[in-house]
Amino acid sequence: MPSPNSRGTSSPIALIPASPTASLFRKKSPSAMSTAASYLSAVSQADARARKLTDADSTTSTPALSLSSSVTSSSADTILNETSFHANDDGLSYPKVPPTSEQVFQTVHSEFGHCGNGSFRFNSGHQKGEPLKGVEEQEPPHFVLLTTYLSYLLLIILGHIRDFVGKRIRPAAYKHLMNQDGYMALNSDFDSFYTRRLKMRIDDCFSQPTTGVPGRTILLLDRSSPDYNLTYVPTGTRTRALNVSSYNYLGFAQGSGGCADAVEESINKYGVAACGTRLEAGSLDLHVQTEALVARFIGMEDSLISSMGFATNSTIIPALVSKGCLVISDELNHASIRFGVRLSGANVRMFKHNNMEALEQLLREVISQGQPKTHRPWKKILLIVEGLYSMEGTLVNLPVILELKKKYKFYVFIDEAHSVGALGPHGRGICDYFDINPRSVDILMGTFTKSFGAAGGYIAGNKNIIDRLRVSGHTGTYTEVMTPPVLTQIMASMASIMGVAVPQDNKSVVPAHVLAYPGPAPSTALPTWMPLVPAMIDGSDGKMRLRRLAFNARYLNRALRRLGFITFGHDDSPVVPLLLFNPGKMPVFARLMRTRATPIVVVIVAYPATSLITSRVRFCLSASHTKEDIDTLLTACDEIGDLLDLKQAIGERWPLKEIMDRAVEIVNMKEMP
Structure with missing residues (x-):
């Protein structure tokens, strides 16, 4: 994420456009805004100024991420980069219309999206006495399985041909796989075949380097490969993308708050x-x-x-x-x-x-x-x-x-x-x-x-x-x-x-060693020096996070199935696997997601982490995501799913617009029809 002091770039991903006018919130000393209270005070002031620039009827929820690309910057991310507000900001990491002063939040927009709509909440839980009903796993059509097996067969045949020819034309490249001077090879030719000839083709989909906080968005360190994924060279640029790849379920991976x-x-x-x-x-x-x-x-x-x-x-x-x-x-x-x-x-x-x-x-x-x-x-x-x-x-x-x-x-x-x-x-x-x-x-x-x-x-x-x-x-x-x-x-x-549980009127609370599950923690169980903001003390912060995560998980699970995708898992799971099957679709899906106008980072999972034919993309949801973020993800899946012919599920399908409009209804349904 670029700092307000960054110069020499006109990339639209820049959070604070280069301007000769100094920002009012530019960091002046290391101690500036070091606490949540000072941060909230700064936001309140920014909110007051923003009200003069925006319409009163504007929504308070987070807009979708704006157009993004890469930006060159060497400075570290700070809270102040995102608390500055300009009328012409692109809104990538701070809403064009910031939350109202009545809406309490404790972190920057890129780490935890602001959503003031109480309808986008749900309580996770199973109805006691009822059997657990999982989603029936659907088999893909036979032609999908056939083409998947043929794809692996073709890759294996081509890999062996390349190895046969390469060992005779370029023996130095295979030196580590052959016996030398009486020593056995450290790496097995057979065992490393999958890594060399299959995984390396799509290696740019794995181990993407990042920096900063893996919150609602994540900052990618861009790289390129001059030798077909054998080695990577950093380009010196960074790209901020919507993050659905981290296990940050409750959004506590924050740099502030x-x-x-x-x-x-x-x-x-x-x-x-x-x-x-x-x-x-x-x-x-x-x-x-x-x-x-x-x-x-x-x-x-x-x-x-x-x-x-x-x-x-x-x-x-x-x-x-x-x-x-x-x-x-x-x-x-x-x-x-x-x-x-x-x-x-x-x-x-x-x-x-x-x-x-x-x-x-x-x-x-x-x-x-x-x-x-x-x-x-x-x-x-x-x-x-x-x-x-x-x-x-x-x-x-x-x-x-x-x-x-x-x-x-x-x-x-x-x-x-x-x-x-x-x-x-x-x-x-x-x-x-x-x-x-x-x-x-x-x-x-x-x-x-x-x-x-x-x-x-x-x-x-x-x-x-x-x-x-x-x-x-x-x-x-x-x-x-x-x-x-x-x-x-x-x-x-x-x-x-x-x-x-804070003592009142000198009355003692429940001792730390006495169980009151699932009640609050007694103040005696926490260090006396630990600072906690009011939203943490009364439990409203945690409750908000739990309910937002439950909504996001249920919404994405059910929406993907209504779009026609084959997915695994239960409706309340924050991990949502979408089946890709064909090995050729794994890199294409990941690359298309990462190169969209709003970049999206996903997790591609393949053999041996899964069976050979059930390769998939995993969406890892967080309380930090907003309903608009899920809509952005659904839009991308809908377009790429049509392009790659991934919608192979049997059952009723709904258009994307209807799913977005009926999101609250979809989440609150006891069972999808």
Whole structure:
């Protein structure tokens, strides 16, 4: 994002057009607008001036992003770049008509879109007592499957021909794949074939470098490849694009606002040296407070936090099960779960994804047969599932699993990396979504990298289990502890979701160790030095984020199906996979999205992350997106879908204009007709 001091560019992406007149909000000192209060004051002043330039009847919601291209700039992004208002601004990162002074917001427009329409809200939750109805997965027409297989076959044949000819014409280019001086090649020719001959063709769709905050928009570092994606050269320009590729579910990935102020205060308190590097050993008061707050947020007795989400699974599972135990795993569980199970030495059996009938049949078999060869009873049986599957967008059928748990007596471990904070009317995850007591589940695992805008992970459960894991789990003994800024971000974001119970008239609040799930956090559970704005204390900020995310997820899921696309997942999932199938359509879809007048950054997922023929694009939604942003995305999907012949779903289709006009009705329908 260019700074107001940028010169020498006329690109339309520039947020503040080059002007000889100095901006009133130009940053004069490093301490300017360092708090949310000062930022809101500046916005209020800008709002007052804007009222003189705009019509009173103008909408207060965020307009779609304006025409964008690349811009050369070396300065860092600042809040002030976007609080300056000019009558001729293009509105890319600040609305042409800023929000009214009555509309409270705590961050810049590019990070969190401003939406004052209360109709664009929804409460996430499942009707208790009703069965979970997933969306029926549709098979594409036979000609789509046939052309997909033929495309891969053609790529494989051409790849082998190129390798055969290349090894004889340019042997130096294949030196790393051949034996030399008695040494075996470090890379296997066969194993690296897919990477060299298939993935490299579309490598520009992956690992796109970015900078700044991955909020509602994201800033891409433009690059080009002179050698067909073998290497990349930065062009020196940057492009701001609509971001539907980050797991920023609640929009807490912000460079300003209440959480950022709290993190800044933690740096002032603990010092830059302690915050800049991870601590080798030991715990601070913040670690104890964070674990207590996490347990209260989840609804468990105790919790254990880890500095890395992947390591939380891979180091804790071996402490729960060992040789003579059985792990029953969903076939689409995350790689961290699979890795942890391998390290444990336990036997593992998989069942078809989210298929409760297959799970019960497997339970009957393993219980009746016992351990292999000896047929002795299993020491313990641990079922591991995910709350929300990030590749499929499906939710675990928790009510049925708990019924099976009562019947067959096994332990349940739920990975809530993507569901905690993103599901449920209170944002407490899959148990909250189904209105189930979280203590019905034995182990709840989650990460802070998605909904909370931080890093690391946690394990929550019975206090006896957690105490045992502190000793036997590698994540507590052999890993580095989390730094104060990360811990502060976790606590501040959780406090924003929960709200804070402040004592009144010297009356005491509920003690921190007493559970009041899913109630507010007692003020005694938070550091006394942590600054929190009123919207975080009363919980209105978190509630607004949860309801905006629920609306966005439900709207996009249902709208794409009404347009005729084949998608996976449940309506309330913030991860929306749209099936592309053909390998040639993956790069074209991503490139067309990125080169639109309003650039859009998407996630392309292909083999081996999915099966060979179910390549897809994943849209990752956030509370920071507005209804207009979703409309922009739908417009792009509608046009590109027609171009690439992606609308292969069976069922009633609606025109795009009708979908946009009836968005609120579509979201609030109990079931789509």
